[in-house]
Amino acid sequence: MKDHLVLFMPSGKRGRFPVGTSVLDAARQLGVYVESVCGGRATCGRCQVSVQEGNFAKHGITSADDHLSPVGPKEERYDRVRGLPGGRRLSCSAQILGDLVIDVPQDTVINAQVVRKAADERVFDRNAAIRMCYVEVEEPDMEKPLGDLDRLKAALAQDWHLDELDVDFHLIPKVQQILRKGEWKVTAAIHKDREDDRPRLIALYPGLKNEAYGIACDIGSTTIAMHLSSLLSGRTVASAGTSNPQIRFGEDLMSRVSYVMMNPDGREAMTVAVREALNGLIDKVCAEGGVSRADILDSVFVGNPIMHHLFLGIDPTELGGAPFALAVSGAVQVKSAEIGLPMSEGTRTYLLPCIAGHVGADAAAATLSEGPHRQDEMMLMVDIGTNAEIVLGNSTRVVAASSPTGPAFEGAEISSGQRAAPGAIERVRIDPVTLEPRFRIIGTEQWSDEPGFAEAAMATGVTGICGSAIIEVIAEMYLAGIISEDGVVDGSLMERSPRILQNGRTFSYLLHDGEPRITVTQNDVRAIQLAKAALYAGVKLLMDKQGVDHVDRIGLAGAFGTFIDPKYAMVLGLIPDCDLTKVKAVGNAAGTGARMCLLNRGYRREIEETVTRIEKIETALETKFQEHFVAAMALPNKVDAFPNLATVITLPERRAIADATGDGGRRRRRSRD
Numbered sequence: 051m052k053d054h055l056v057l058f059m060p061s062g063k064r065g066r067f068p069v070g071t072s073v074l075d076a077a078r079q080l081g082v083y084v085e086s087v088c089g090g091r092a093t094c095g096r097c098q099v100s101v102q103e104g105n106f107a108k109h110g111i112t113s114a115d116d117h118l119s120p121v122g123p124k125e126e127r128y129d130r131v132r133g134l135p136g137g138r139r140l141s142c143s144a145q146i147l148g149d150l151v152i153d154v155p156q157d158t159v160i161n162a163q164v165v166r167k168a169a170d171e172r173v174f175d176r177n178a179a180i181r182m183c184y185v186e187v188e189e190p191d192m193e194k195p196l197g198d199l200d201r202l203k204a205a206l207a208q209d210w211h212l213d214e215l216d217v218d219f220h221l222i223p224k225v226q227q228i229l230r231k232g233e234w235k236v237t238a239a240i241h242k243d244r245e246d247d248r249p250r251l252i253a254l255y256p257g258l259k260n261e262a263y264g265i266a267c268d269i270g271s272t273t274i275a276m277h278l279s280s281l282l283s284g285r286t287v288a289s290a291g292t293s294n295p296q297i298r299f300g301e302d303l304m305s306r307v308s309y310v311m312m313n314p315d316g317r318e319a320m321t322v323a324v325r326e327a328l329n330g331l332i333d334k335v336c337a338e339g340g341v342s343r344a345d346i347l348d349s350v351f352v353g354n355p356i357m358h359h360l361f362l363g364i365d366p367t368e369l370g371g372a373p374f375a376l377a378v379s380g381a382v383q384v385k386s387a388e389i390g391l392p393m394s395e396g397t398r399t400y401l402l403p404c405i406a407g408h409v410g411a412d413a414a415a416a417t418l419s420e421g422p423h424r425q426d427e428m429m430l431m432v433d434i435g436t437n438a439e440i441v442l443g444n445s446t447r448v449v450a451a452s453s454p455t456g457p458a459f460e461g462a463e464i465s466s467g468q469r470a471a472p473g474a475i476e477r478v479r480i481d482p483v484t485l486e487p488r489f490r491i492i493g494t495e496q497w498s499d500e501p502g503f504a505e506a507a508m509a510t511g512v513t514g515i516c517g518s519a520i521i522e523v524i525a526e527m528y529l530a531g532i533i534s535e536d537g538v539v540d541g542s543l544m545e546r547s548p549r550i551l552q553n554g555r556t557f558s559y560l561l562h563d564g565e566p567r568i569t570v571t572q573n574d575v576r577a578i579q580l581a582k583a584a585l586y587a588g589v590k591l592l593m594d595k596q597g598v599d600h601v602d603r604i605g606l607a608g609a610f611g612t613f614i615d616p617k618y619a620m621v622l623g624l625i626p627d628c629d630l631t632k633v634k635a636v637g638n639a640a641g642t643g644a645r646m647c648l649l650n651r652g653y654r655r656e657i658e659e660t661v662t663r664i665e666k667i668e669t670a671l672e673t674k675f676q677e678h679f680v681a682a683m684a685l686p687n688k689v690d691a692f693p694n695l696a697t698v699i700t701l702p703e704r705r706a707i708a709d710a711t712g713d714g715g716r717r718r719r720r721s722r723d
């Protein structure tokens with residue numbers, strides 16, 4: 051009998067199969083991932099596909115619905131009981147009768163779930179480390195002395211090719227009861243991470259258990275973000291975040307390491323604090339998603355090296371100074387219950403590898419998400435926190451470093467700085483002629499010079515300047531000529547505008563004359579210059595290592611990256627010159643990378659391999675850091691040109707103003723975070 055050509059979309063994998071092959075078998079043979087829990091019994095509904103009808107000349111395929119066998123009794127029963135969306139077929143039942151283009155939908159929703167679409171929701175190919183395998187086990191027989199567990203293993207070997215199955219010990223005392231409860235029909239949760247791992251039975255359920263969940267979590271030093279996803283459909287069913295309670299032990303990372311060094315119980319206290327917060331978040335996402343905690347079978351965590359160590363209960367003291375030795379840099383696989391996160395008894399936790407002692411699993415996850423290592427263009431990725439993690443590379447070579455930017459970008463060290471909250475100024479424009487500002491605050495749509503602003507702002511007041519606006523206001527001050535390229539506030543402008551105020555030997559700019567009075571002082575400008583120069587110098591070191599004088603693409607990660615306007619970041623010289631259309635906020639890229647590893651173990655292998663190839667640069671040891679830093683103190687930069695930026699904005703003529711502060715842009719090295 052003639053074989054038929056079958057093309058699977060979106061993977062594009064294709065092959066020829068004899069008439070009568072089930073679509074599920076064809077997919078399996080080609081390595082196309084199609085979920086199945088019931089093992090082809092047409093009861094789980096996980097294996098749904100649809101036919102793309104038409105003439106696909108490029109592939110030489112004419113595809114039609116009737117190139118699949120007609121709906122049989124099993125499929126009909128499933129449709130009657132559970133309902134099949136229009137055009138969907140069960141691939142375990144539908145057989146190939148002719149050439150086909152088969153669509154494997156990425157959103158096979160079985161139970162109606164409350165689906166919350168996170169901003170960074172992307173659909174990924176699935177190949178989770180957990181599989182749910184339904185089997186029917188032979189009943190005990192006096193003639194055959196094989197134990198209940200052994201007959202379960204035999205059934206799993208026969209139906210699912212799970213030979214040499216390991217079994218978590220906690221299940222052994224429960225097997226008999228579960229088998230009897232399910233009347234010899236059970237669903238086994240099988241964990242298998244690496245290809246050469248033996249499969250392991252980690253949970254067992256009576257009857258058909260047609261769902262399994264996992265969590266992906268980014269433990270930031272300031273905030274923790276968690277997503278709860280279905281391991282079978284890939285959907286994110288709930289997301290939640292909370293602030294990291296370790297803040298009470300120290301605002302930045304270095305102070306948390308100091309806390310551990312000074313207090314005998316410090317490490318323990320911080321481990322307990324973060325695990326408590328994580329348990330609270332697990333409860334929260336479970337409540338929001340209507341999911342039982344015991345149904346979470348896998349979890350992936352990322353964090354910077356100090357968060358990673360404290361979470362695992364490892365003393366981070368070694369990370370406090372050179373050579374920044376990690377206790378473990380490779381990926382970690384552990385039972386969740388062993389690290390204080392009880393879910394199902396067999397639930398596993400996977401932590402991505404750390405890149406270096408100061409570039410963590412969060413940067414690895416962001417790399418995985420944005421994929422500089424997968425593209426030809428030279429991509430710069432910057433995650434700006436109190437410590438900036440920087441990755442630069444392409445498919446040939448990737449280098450990484452961290453730069454001690456300090457907390458200025460988060461509003462700390464800035465006289466009117468504050469965290470992003472209602473009432474905080476988030477956008478600023480300054481008229482270069484009158485030097486009058488207009489601004490917008492979080493929670494109010496109107497600009498400050500528009501009708502209705504005063505009434506709308508009444509609820510919150512105008513309370514301070516958040517991180518993204520600090521970038522804007524200083525960039526706008528520069529563009530309006532209020533500060534020079536050296537960052538000096540021009541006191542001579544007092545004659546022109548009442549907004550220029552004198553404070554002893556220096557000057558400041560009055561942004562809002564209210565309660566509180568919001569000004570940008572000379573010290574504020576200096577703090578931002580120091581922070582941006584540290585970041586830029588780190589970027590330049592990586593560009594030196596790569597031997598490039600420009601980058602093709604920039605990804606700004608994290609909350610800060612989401613809210614800053616790339617144009618203003620470039621005016622300040624925070625990031626190097628680049629085509630502005632290729633500068634993008636990439637959101638919580640670390641969280642996205644964690645979710646990728648949760649849903650597809652192939653991504654775990656990809657990042658593990660990539661991290662071994664990433665070259666780590668220690669900025670503190672590089673002699674050129676200081677030189678780059680000094681040049682980067684200027685706006686946008688003393689030596690580097692910004693030709694792309696110049697096409698969209700006219701930068702002021704270079705001019706010098708006497709530096710009244712006397713600190714001349716002296717560099718202060720900050721503590722690491």
Ligand code: FES
Nearest residue numbers: 092094095097142
């Ligand atoms: Fe379960 Fe097809 S594999 S319905």
